[in-house]
Amino acid sequence: MVSKCKYIKLQNRSYQINIKKDKRAKRIILKVSNIDGNISITLPKYESEKEGLKFLLKNQEWVLKQLNSFPKKVPFKNLSEIPYMGKMHKIIHLSKSGNLIYIYKNQIVFFGKKENLSKNIKSWLYGKAKNEIIKLANSNVSYLGKKYNKIYIKDLKSSWGICGPSGNISFSWRLILAPKHVMEYIVVHELCHLVEFNHGKEFWQLVTAIFPQRDLSQNWLKINGVKLHMIG
Ligand SMILES: [Zn+2]
Numbered sequence: 001m002v003s004k005c006k007y008i009k010l011q012n013r014s015y016q017i018n019i020k021k022d023k024r025a026k027r028i029i030l031k032v033s034n035i036d037g038n039i040s041i042t043l044p045k046y047e048s049e050k051e052g053l054k055f056l057l058k059n060q061e062w063v064l065k066q067l068n069s070f071p072k073k074v075p076f077k078n079l080s081e082i083p084y085m086g087k088m089h090k091i092i093h094l095s096k097s098g099n100l101i102y103i104y105k106n107q108i109v110f111f112g113k114k115e116n117l118s119k120n121i122k123s124w125l126y127g128k129a130k131n132e133i134i135k136l137a138n139s140n141v142s143y144l145g146k147k148y149n150k151i152y153i154k155d156l157k158s159s160w161g162i163c164g165p166s167g168n169i170s171f172s173w174r175l176i177l178a179p180k181h182v183m184e185y186i187v188v189h190e191l192c193h194l195v196e197f198n199h200g201k202e203f204w205q206l207v208t209a210i211f212p213q214r215d216l217s218q219n220w221l222k223i224n225g226v227k228l229h230m231i232g
Pocket residue numbers: 189193198199
C-alpha cells in the first residue's frame with residue numbers, strides 16, 4: 001500500500017488528506033478517523049488520485065459534518081475537567097511552590113510552577129497508567145500460560161495497545177482516563193495476542209473467555225474514544 005499526503009481547502013480551511021492505493025478496495029473509500037480526525041481516501045487499483053479528490057469534494061459536506069461533531073480539546077491547565085479512571089476530575093493548581101500531584105475527592109491537585117503543570121500532569125498520568133496496566137496484566141496473564149516481556153506506555157495515535165512478536169506490549173497512556181473495565185479489556189485484548197497474533201475466531205473466543213463483558217468496553221470506546229484523544 002502506497003500512501004501520500006495532499007492538502008485541500010474546504011470552506012477556507014486547509015486540511016491534510018492521506019491518500020493511499022489498496023488493490024483490495026472495490027471503490028473509493030472516504031474516511032474521517034474517529035480517533036484523530038484525519039481524513040483519508042483509499043483508492044482501488046483503477047482509480048486515480050484526481051478521482052479520489054473529486055469524490056472528496058463531492059462529499060465535503062459530510063466530511064465537514066464529521067469534523068464539526070468532534071469534541072473540543074481540553075488542555076491540562078488550572079480548572080480543566082478531565083476524566084481519570086472514568087470519573088471527571090478538576091485540575092486544581094494549588095500552589096506555585098513544591099512539586100507534587102495527588103488526587104483529593106474529585107480533584108487532581110497540583111503543586112508546582114504553572115509552566116510545568118501540563119508536562120507534569122501528563123507524566124504523572126503515564127505513571128498511573130503504567131501501574132494500573134501492569135496490575136491488570138499480571139492478574140490476567142495467568143489464564144494464558146504465556147508471559148509478556150515488557151510493558152510500555154506510549155502516546156499511541158491510532159490504537160489503544162500494540163502487542164509485538166517478541167512479547168513487548170505498548171499501551172496508550174490515555175487508558176488511565178477511561179473506566180477500569182475499558183483498560184482491562186484492552187489489556188486482555190493485547191495479552192491474547194501473545195497466543196493468537198490475529199483477530200480471527202479463536203482470538204475473539206479467547207478474549208471473551210477471559211473477559212466476557214468485552215462488548216460493553218468496546219462500545220464505550222466506540223462512543224468515547226475520540227474524547228480521550230482530545231485531552232491534554
Ligand atoms: Zn488486536
